[in-house]
Amino acid sequence: MAMWSTLWEDSGRGGFPPVALVFAKNVGPEARLNRMKAIRDASRPCWEGRWESDHGWRVAPEGEERNGWWSFDGTVPVIATHLGHLKAKGPHGPIWWRFGRAE
Numbered sequence: 067m068a069m070w071s072t073l074w075e076d077s078g079r080g081g082f083p084p085v086a087l088v089f090a091k092n093v094g095p096e097a098r099l100n101r102m103k104a105i106r107d108a109s110r111p112c113w114e115g116r117w118e119s120d121h122g123w124r125v126a127p128e129g130e131e132r133n134g135w136w137s138f139d140g141t142v143p144v145i146a147t148h149l150g151h152l153k154a155k156g157p158h159g160p161i162w163w164r165f166g167r168a169e
Contacts, residue, residue, distance in 0.1 A: 112144070118136070
């Protein structure tokens with residue numbers, strides 16, 4: 067049994083609990099974003115979903131129907147922020163960037 071499942075109740079959504087990354091080093095905004103993107107890119111296989119459809123785990127070829135959905139089974143949600151944002155707005159403020167999302 068995974069240790070995290072003994073510490074947190076089941077959310078009912080399945081999957082793993084999110085991992086929150088807080089970048090603390092005081093660097094400029096561009097350097098901070100570059101570091102976050104590097105971590106995002108290196109951890110992509112852990113959090114990225116897979117496209118599922120009648121075609122299996124791939125996007126349908128051009129010209130074929132593209133109905134389907136993203137499956138996040140077995141993935142770990144990752145959110146990131148900077149310590150300055152956390153101090154200023156708190157953990158419930160609009161400070162988190164979820165890997166895989168534009169915002």
